[in-house]
Structures are given as C-alpha cells and as structure tokens.
Amino acid sequence: MNAGRVxxxxxxGTSMSDRVDGYPRILSGAPxxxxxxxxxxxxxxxxxxxxxxxxxxxxxxxxxxVAQEAFARAFRGFxxxxxxxxxxxxxxxxxWRLALDRRRGDLxxxxxxxxxxxxxxxxxxxxxxxxxxxxxxxxxxxxLPEKLRVVIVLSGIEGHDTCEVGALLGIxxxxxxxxxxxxxxxxxxxxxxxxxxx
Amino acid sequence: xxxxxxxxxxxxxxxxxxxELSVEPSPAFAVRVRERVAEQHxxxxxxxxxxxxxxxxxxxxxxxIAVTVPAIARWTSAPVPPGGPVVRxxxxxxxxxxxxxxxxxxxxASPVSFTRRPASAEVRGRPEVIPEVIVDGRQRAALATLxxxxxxxxxxxxSFGATVPVSLxxxxxxxxxxxxxxxxxSAMPPGGVLHNxxx
Numbered sequence: 001m002n003a004g005r006v007x008x009x010x011x012x013g014t015s016m017s018d019r020v021d022g023y024p025r026i027l028s029g030a031p032x033x034x035x036x037x038x039x040x041x042x043x044x045x046x047x048x049x050x051x052x053x054x055x056x057x058x059x060x061x062x063x064x065x066v067a068q069e070a071f072a073r074a075f076r077g078f079x080x081x082x083x084x085x086x087x088x089x090x091x092x093x094x095x096w097r098l099a100l101d102r103r104r105g106d107l108x109x110x111x112x113x114x115x116x117x118x119x120x121x122x123x124x125x126x127x128x129x130x131x132x133x134x135x136x137x138x139x140x141x142x143x144l145p146e147k148l149r150v151v152i153v154l155s156g157i158e159g160h161d162t163c164e165v166g167a168l169l170g171i172x173x174x175x176x177x178x179x180x181x182x183x184x185x186x187x188x189x190x191x192x193x194x195x196x197x198x
Numbered sequence: 199x200x201x202x203x204x205x206x207x208x209x210x211x212x213x214x215x216x217x218e219l220s221v222e223p224s225p226a227f228a229v230r231v232r233e234r235v236a237e238q239h240x241x242x243x244x245x246x247x248x249x250x251x252x253x254x255x256x257x258x259x260x261x262x263i264a265v266t267v268p269a270i271a272r273w274t275s276a277p278v279p280p281g282g283p284v285v286r287x288x289x290x291x292x293x294x295x296x297x298x299x300x301x302x303x304x305x306x307a308s309p310v311s312f313t314r315r316p317a318s319a320e321v322r323g324r325p326e327v328i329p330e331v332i333v334d335g336r337q338r339a340a341l342a343t344l345x346x347x348x349x350x351x352x353x354x355x356x357s358f359g360a361t362v363p364v365s366l367x368x369x370x371x372x373x374x375x376x377x378x379x380x381x382x383x384s385a386m387p388p389g390g391v392l393h394n395x396x397x
Contacts, residue, residue, distance in 0.1 A: 042228055050223040064223055064230070072234040134218055137211055156215040184207040195208055 038078055042071060045088050048157065049095040055153035056099035057106075058138060066102055070095040085167060092168045096150055133194060140190040148183035151176055 049070050053063035070091055074081055081087040141149055154165045155176075162180065166173040188195075333341065347353040 042231055046227060046231070047223060050227065051219050051221060054221050055219055060221065060224070063221075064227055067223065067227070068231050068234045071231045072238050075235045076238070130214075133210075134214055137214055138218070141215075152215075153219065156212075156219045159216070187211065188207045191208075191211060 034078060034082075037082055038075060041074070041081075041084070041087050041091075044084070045091050046071070048088065049091050051157045052092050052095045052153065053099040055157070056096065056103055062102060062106075063099070066098045067095055069098055089168050089170060092154070093170075100146070136191060136194055137187075140187050143190065144183055144186060148179050148186070151179040152183040152187070155180060 046067065049067040050063055053066040053070075054060065057063050057066065073094060074087065074091055078087075081090055141152060144152065150169065151165060154160055154168055155162070160168070162173050162176040165180075166176045169176070344353065344358070348358070
C-alpha cells in the first residue's frame with residue numbers, strides 16, 4: 001500500500017513540506033520512519049480493528065468508521081505506540097470502546113425514534129436458517145457481560161488463542177481461560193433450545 | 199478456537215462465530231484512515247490554540263460589562279443635592295412623655311435621608327461608610343425645610359454657610375465643670391442595712 005498515492009488528498013491545511021508520504025509531520029522521532037511504521041501498523045492491524053468493531057456493531061460501514069477513528073487516535077499518540085504488540089493491544093481496546101459508545105448512541109437513538117417491538121419467541125417448530133442462527137448467536141453474545149463478550153469475540157477473530165487474547169486485553173492468560181469457559185458455558189445454555197431443534 | 203474440547207458450546211457455533219468475524223474491510227479502508235488522519239490535523243494550529251483564549255477573554259469582558267454598567271447607571275441616577283452635607287441624616291422618635299418634644303408637631307414616618315454622589319471607589323464595588331447624624335423631630339423638620347429650599351434655589355451654599363453657628367458644640371460651650379464629691383466607704387454594721395439606710 002503506497003501512502004504517497006493519497007498525498008494530494010491530504011494536502012489541504014498544511015504544505016506538502018510538512019508531510020511525509022501524505023501524513024502530517026506530528027509523529028515524534030524521524031518522520032519517515034514513523035510514517036512507515038504507522039503504515040505497517042495499518043496493514044498489520046487494520047483488519048483486526050475492523051473486526052473488533054464489527055463484533056460489537058455488526059454493521060460494516062459503522063465498523064469501518066469506528067476503526068478509522070481508532071487509527072486516527074492512534075496516530076496522535078503514535079510516539080508512545082511504536083511497539084507492535086503495544087499498538088495492537090491499544091488499538092483493540094480503543095476500537096472496542098469506541099464501538100460500544102457508538103452502539104449505545106445508536107440504541108438510544110433507536111429507542112427515541114421508534115418503539116422497540118420485542119422479537120417474537122422462536123418456536124421449537126421453527127427451523128432456523130443459517131442467518132437466523134447467526135442472529136441468535138449474536139443476541140446471546142450481546143447478553144453476556146462485557147468482560148466475557150470481549151473475550152469471546154477476540155477469540156473468534158483470526159483464531160486468537162488465549163495467550164494472544166490476554167496480551168491484547170492486558171490480562172493474564174488464566175483469566176482469559178476462566179472468562180472464556182464462563183462465556184462459552186453461558187452461550188451454550190442460551191442456545192440450547194436452538195441446538196435441540198436442529 | 200482454543201479450549202474447545204473442554205467446553206460445551208457446539209462446534210457449529212464456533213464455526214459460525216468465526217465465519218461471522220471473518221469479515222474484511224472495504225478496499226478503501228486504508229485510504230479513509232489516511233484521510234481521517236489528515237482531516238483531524240487540518241485545523242490550523244493558530245485557531246485551535248487561540249479559541250480557548252478568545253473564549254476566555256470574551257467571558258471576562260462580558261462579566262466586566264455586566265458588573266460595570268449597572269454601577270454606572272446607579273451612579274448617574276442617584277439624587278445629588280447641590281452642595282449638601284456629606285452625611286446621612288436619620289430621624290429618631292422621642293418618647294411621648296418627653297416634655298420638650300410633646301408640644302412639637304410629629305414628624306412624618308419616613309426619615310429624611312439622601313445619599314451623596316458615590317465616589318469612584320463605590321463604583322468599583324467598595325462602598326464607603328457614610329457617617330450618620332441622629333437628629334430629633336425638630337432638627338429633621340428643619341433639615342427637610344433647608345434641603346427643600348436649597349433645591350428650590352432659595353438658599354445657596356454661601357448663604358447657608360453664613361448661617362452656620364460659630365460653635366458646633368453649643369452644649370459643651372454652656373456646660374460648667376462637674377464636681378464629684380469623694381465617696382466614703384465604711385464597714386457594714388452587723389445585721390445589715392435596710393433599703394432606706396435604716397439598721
């Protein structure tokens with residue numbers, strides 16, 4: 001990915017001499033190195049941030065918007081986030097928090113604009129399609145406490161193991177295992193009826 | 199997913215979750231990130247830096263105007279007697295049994311008072327202490343008449359000054375020396391002393 005291709009887009013407001021490959025020269029350290037580092041982080045963690053946001057929002061455009069905002073914030077503090085693992089952990093937590101905020105705002109707006117009608121109870125006679133099963137799965141995940149939800153979502157992304165999830169969340173691996181066990185057990189109980197019908 | 203074998207969530211939901219989370223961002227995602235980064239840096243530094251200062255100065259100016267304008271309005275609308283005394287005159291009611299005051303007409307309920315033009319210190323919110331002179335009903339009536347005549351122009355400052363008595367303390371002038379006899383203190387007789395000095 002060539003950052004210089006979008007240099008024209010970024011040229012308003014500051015002169016090109018103040019930019020390196022289209023980025024404003026606000027990164028600490030050598031600008032060229034910082035820019036190339038940030039580009040590397042963007043390539044490396046862009047999909048991860050997007051998926052984390054998608055795991056909360058389940059809406060592509062909103063998830064992209066949240067991930068972009070997370071990267072924009074990361075750019076501001078990139079001087080302290082040059083380390084790859086530290087950057088990924090910071091990015092995941094920021095994307096998760098921004099997505100939660102976005103979702104809360106959306107829920108409040110929806111609650112104001114339209115009366116929320118309760119979803120009809122799925123009867124045991126219903127045969128759920130794959131889409132419906134996914135919807136039920138997400139609904140069950142949404143009902144989990146936040147600390148369990150983030151573990152189950154991160155472990156479902158790119159096959160992260162408990163060690164990687166612990167590194168991303170900054171918690172011990174044993175805690176991740178415990179939370180993952182609790183989350184999966186709760187999900188199994190919530191989705192038991194769906195398993196029996198299939 | 200790790201630890202699947204020890205948990206009871208069916209594999210189909212594991213696969214389903216992984217499938218749901220295997221979404222890819224759009225190809226323009228990285229470009230939009232760069233645009234977002236540039237956009238947040240687009241605000242000129244001087245605007246971002248001076249906005250709080252301008253807001254603070256504007257707030258302080260508003261507060262100063264809000265405090266100063268009413269003070270000036272009070273200053274300009276206050277009644278200013280021409281060359282009047284710089285004292286606040288307060289009338290007092292004598293008791294009805296006072297033989298001196300009883301034949302005099304009763305003064306009106308409202309005391310005669312006025313406020314002199316405030317000094318600059320008062321305008322700035324530091325009120326000066328105005329000395330008060332307590333007068334009785336006759337003096338109050340006389341002062342009210344004097345002020346009315348001064349307002350009507352019948353008495354000028356010069357003519358008023360000419361009527362000021364030579365001595366401002368007539369009571370002290372006409373009071374002689376007061377002699378106090380020595381007090382003899384003796385021992386109390388046995389059995390005490392009655393109220394009228396009888397044993």
